[in-house]
Amino acid sequence: MWGMRIFDCVFAVSWCYLVLFAAARVTDPTEVHALLAVKSYLDDPMQHLRNWNKGDPCRSNWTGVLCPATVGTDGHFHVQEIQLLNMNLSGLLAPELGQFSQLLVLDFMWNNLTGSIPKEIGNISTLKLLLLNGNKFTGSLPDELGNLSNLNRLQVDQNEISGQVPKSFANLSRVKHLHLNNNSISGNLPPELSKISSLVHLLLDNNDLSGFLPPEFSNLQNLRILQLDNNNFGGSEIPHSYSNFSKLVKLSLRNCSLQGSIPDLSRIVNLTFLDLSQNHLSGTIPSNKLSEKMTTIDLSDNQLDGPIPRSFSDLPQLETLSLDNNHLNGSVPANIWQNISFNGSTRLVIDLRNNSLSNITGVLNPPVNVTLRLGGNPICNNSNLPKKGVFCALEAGEDLPMNSTNSTVDCQKQSCPIADSYEYVPASPLRCFCAAPLRIGYRLKSPSFTYFPPYIDQFDLYLTSYLNMDPYQMSIESYIHEQGRIKMYLKLYPRVSDPSNRFNDSEVLRIRGLFTTWTFPPNDFFGPYELLNFTLLGPYSNLHFGNEGLRISKGIWAAIILGAIASAVATTTILTILIARHHARHQRVLSRNRPSSRASMKIDGVKTFTFKEVALATENFNSSSKVGQGGYGKVYKGTLPDRTIVAIKRAEEGSLQGQKEFLNEIKLLSRLHHRNLVSLVGYCDDEAEQMLVYEFMPNGTLRDWLSGKAKENLTFSMRLCIALGAAKGILYLHTEANPPVFHRDIKASNILLDSKLNAKVADFGLSRLAPALEEEGTVPHHVSTIVRGTPGYVDPEYLLTHKLTDKSDVYSLGVVFLELLTGMHAISHGKNIVREVKMACQSGLMLSIIDSKMGAYPSDCIEIFASLALCCCNDKPEKRPSMIDVVRELERILKMLPETGTVSSEFTYMHSSKSLSSSSSYSHQGQTGSSWNVLGSDAMSDATLAVSPR
Incomplete structure (x- = not known):
């Protein structure tokens, strides 16, 4: 009763505020309602959205909500961007997202969202960027997403999406980037995707695709990257029509169960990266000369035979040539590296191990920048082979050392004189210039190379030129290779001419906007990128991303305040008293009924069971249901009402260690999903009992x-x-x-x-x-x-x-x-x-x-x-x-x-x-x-x- 009265009062006050704001050219009320619905579906433990009930979304700088500076023809502001990147949000996406009439960017990357992708998103006809990667979405991709005729980029990679690729995606007439990789998408690749003439990047690697490679894909004449690694196109061949790709830069079909021969790809003039490894390809390697832009050729772990093509000696940019674990025979050409101009950071790795190569053409004397591996070939029985132990060892050698310089070495003897969050700029033209950096997590998702050092300066120039910065303003703090991707951490520094030693707020917003709206000029060599985080520390820690600088006039503010202040003060006082009394009474009831030792909680996406349900599933924990016991407690076999067989781990009563492990395991397993990890079905936190419910593993433990x-x-x-x-x-x-x-x-x-x-x-x-x-x-x-x-x-x-x-x-x-x-x-x-x-x-x-x-x-x-x-x-x-x-x-x-x-x-x-x-x-x-x-x-x-x- 009290709850309903409080709700009525809150609703009445909120309605008054909405009426006042409507008179002052505010956000479309339908979109305000939609934003509040979005928040209600989300769990926000870090309280990033705490200001989503204060004032007007477009006028009051709601976190992550961006609007244009002018009102629409209907007299209202309209939300153009929702950017909630990496905010530790969980919960679901609200169907009300479909109510935004002018939304351009929808960004929920790198959170912990679950459930399915709402089909209502397909109603946002204006949408250009749909960015949902790095969550835990399940279910299939809605057919309705094919209605997004203005969409430029669709990123749903690194989720748990299943089902097939909708044929309706062929209607995405303006999409350039389809990133559907690292999911559980199955079925055939729809040939209809070949109708998307604008498509530039198609990433579907690490899924469960089957069937065949559509020959029609060669009609995608703007395609730069085709990446389908780690699928199962069992028995399929690489279509010979793929030699007709006119602009393809990267073709990656690793571990796809492909058969047949390698087509002649020499007509793809921009081809830079070719990975056909870990398949069942047979026949000889085509001898026609590939593009001079080639950096990487990986044909390892196939059934290829015949000689090594001499055309490989005419690839001046080559850095990786992997032909190991095949049936190649004949000679090893000792001049593969003859046309490469090596410098301090350039290298070439040639892996020919485990073939049937019997001799060498020419004198084998590779430069220090070349690593040659011959182990497992008959040639290694030749006692006259120079450096035999180096070339013929089955174990691979070490990487070439990387040079590292730091212009701040003399400056580091003392800390920056300003504050802890400031540091010396590594490449500053002004010696020991101290400034506050912006920290950015950044990843190249599909670069056209396997070794980064030779291209770091080029990458530095690529980013800083578009950011309108000097090269010294960016530092690649660290990077790491991740299975074909390169993850890095960048630091951006203000110019040495800036007396404040930091970026001002508008400059921070400008820089972030460039990263989050994907307006960087396309670069086929570095490929698509993704923003992992945009960390604000030190002097930037209080900055929020919304409509910073968009302010309502003083006259309107006066009218709103004068009209609302009396009722706001009165109702707030009354509501505070009522809520406090109701909350105190509610807490007293809870304290009487809750056992002190319990750790009650609610986790989205994880099923909760009552004690009665678990007892029924195990026949009241009958000893015949017991299947094991460990330090945590006993494990029982149970059968749920839907006949699902589960394993139930019951904590020992009063075990403190058990409590900690219980909480830890639920929090971890609720967000970990992999075919080689035991799945958590749910848990019971009832009647002072703590139990975990898993999928049942009928063959027990390896031990x-x-x-x-x-x-x-x-x-x-x-x-x-x-x-x-x-x-x-x-x-x-x-x-x-x-x-x-x-x-x-x-x-x-x-x-x-x-x-x-x-x-x-x-x-x-x-x-x-x-x-x-x-x-x-x-x-x-x-x-x-x-x-x-x-x-x-x-x-x-x-x-x-x-x-x-x-x-x-x-x-x-x-x-x-x-x-x-x-x-x-x-x-x-x-x-x-x-x-x-x-x-x-x-x-x-x-x-x-x-x-x-x-x-x-x-x-x-x-x-x-x-x-x-x-x-x-x-x-x-x-x-x-x-x-x-x-x-x-x-x-x-x-x-x-x-x-x-x-x-x-x-x-x-x-x-x-x-x-x-x-x-x-x-x-x-x-x-x-x-x-x-x-x-x-x-x-x-x-x-x-x-x-x-x-």
Whole structure:
């Protein structure tokens, strides 16, 4: 009753204010209502939208709401942009978004929004930028989005969208950028997309697409980038019509299950980047000369044969040539680098490993900027080969060193004299000029190169020229390669002539507007970009993005204030008293009914269960439903009313540790979604009980299988697939989760197996988020925390320093790999598995401790897997591989197995037939033998945070 009365009073007062504002040329009331509806659907824990109920949206500078300076023909202001980038928002998108009649930009990037994309957005006929990437949207893409005839850019990448690409998208007649990558989109690629004559970038990589590659795509004569990596076009060939792309710069079809031959692409005059690796392509490599602009050619991991084309020697911009893991034969041309002009930052990596190359044409004497890899070829049996150990090592070499200079080295001896948030400008023409920078997170989504240093100055000039800045005003603080993308942190500084040593507010708004409206001139070489964050610290921390500078006149303000002040004071006083009384009474009722130990909460997108529902699902926690028990509590098998089978983890009563793990696991799993992570169905926080409800994994834990509790034994190929699944789940935590996650308790009992023995990582009670950006915009390397985890799996470096890093998870996973190899426990009878395997390896007795339940196996694969496992368990974190390296190596080992999934007799050795040499396990330390680092310096550069050489 009181609630209804309070609501009536609030509504009456609000209506009075709306009437007054309507008389003063204010925002269209329909759009005000829509904005309030948008806010009501959102959860805003950081209170970024706290001013969305104060005054008028267009006149009172509502955060993220931008309007034109003049009213429309109807006498009202209209919202043109909604920019809510990276504000930690969760919840849903309101259908009322479709009520904005003049909206140009809708930006909700890098939040935690869930649910489906409202079909009503298709009603916004004026919309030019729809930016929803980096959330958790599910469901299919609405057909109605095809009605957005003025749309220029659609970004829904890095969500959990499923279903097919709507054929209605063919009606997006003005769209230039379709970024649908990193979702779960399935089905065929609609040939109808070839009707979008304006399309420049088509990114659909990392989905579940199938079918065939539409030949009609060659009609997209303005297309610059076609990126479809990591889909499954099983049996499809690359259409020969693709040689007709007139403006294509980048063609990336990696790991798409493609077959057939490589078409002649020499007529694509601007082609710069070609990646057809990890397919089933066969035949010879076309010998016609490719574009002289080529920087990258990756044809590795196919079934190509024949010679290396001599035309590769005529590519002056080439920096990466990967032909490894094919059936190439003949000679290695020793002059591939002859037309390249090397400088301090230029390099060329030529990877020809694991082919059938038998000799060299010419004298092999590459410059220092060239890395040549020949391991696994007959040519390496030639004792006259110069630098044989360098060229023929199966392990890849190190990256070329990067030069780094810093003009502020003498200035850093003392801090800036102004304030902590100010710093010396690195390249300032005025020595030791101190200023407050703007910090920007920025990512190149599909660059046409694999190695950044040679192009840094060019990139610097590209950005600063359009920002109307001098080159010294921008510094690339750090950058990192991420699976074909380059993520960087930029700092922008004011000019040295600015006496305030900072940007003024209007300049900050101007700069941000250029980044958020994608008005930078197109650059095919650097490709599309995305803004990750625009961090305001120090003197900029109080600046809000709205209609800064748009002010209502004093006369109108006087009229509004005089008309409203009397009623506002009176009603506010009354409402305050009523609300305070009602709130106090409500709190007293709650305090009587709530157990003090509970941690009640509500998380959007996660189903809540009552105690009664969970008890019914488990037959009142019948002992026959119990399937396991751990430090947290007991685990029961349950059946929901819709017959869904679930696993229910019930916390031990009164467990403080359980409470913390309970909250932590819900918060993490509610935003983590990957096929190799156990899914959270919901939770129960009822009647002083805390329970987590997961998808049920019928094959239990990996530890159960290794201990012989399962009915069957795991073959080597099955163990390898389990290792790969677990590694992919952890790779997602380290690189795709936003922010990244350190698991901190990886072990065999936390790797669960579904009905098809697919591995899924579980138990996130001890997990920690990776740290946020530091003041200077770099990513910290570790989290300082008390040591938690399971003995035998804990990283020794973490144990000593309390510094948790991604390499701590790599160590724990390495222990699991050793368990897969030996069947041993991490610690058993005082023996540590890492130490035991190292000793066996050094003694040449590795095969004697391989798990006898594994049956037959190929010893060469065992050697490589053991080497990888021991590298993961290196005492020094910097010598452990990154998770991307681990995944790539596991994928390579799997490809070495027969395609039937069983081990044929000609590759099979029993335990006594061959011993593993100690060198194979320590090949990363400079000895010969098997190697974990398949991609070598390229892979390591992908995982290494590099400092700008400027």
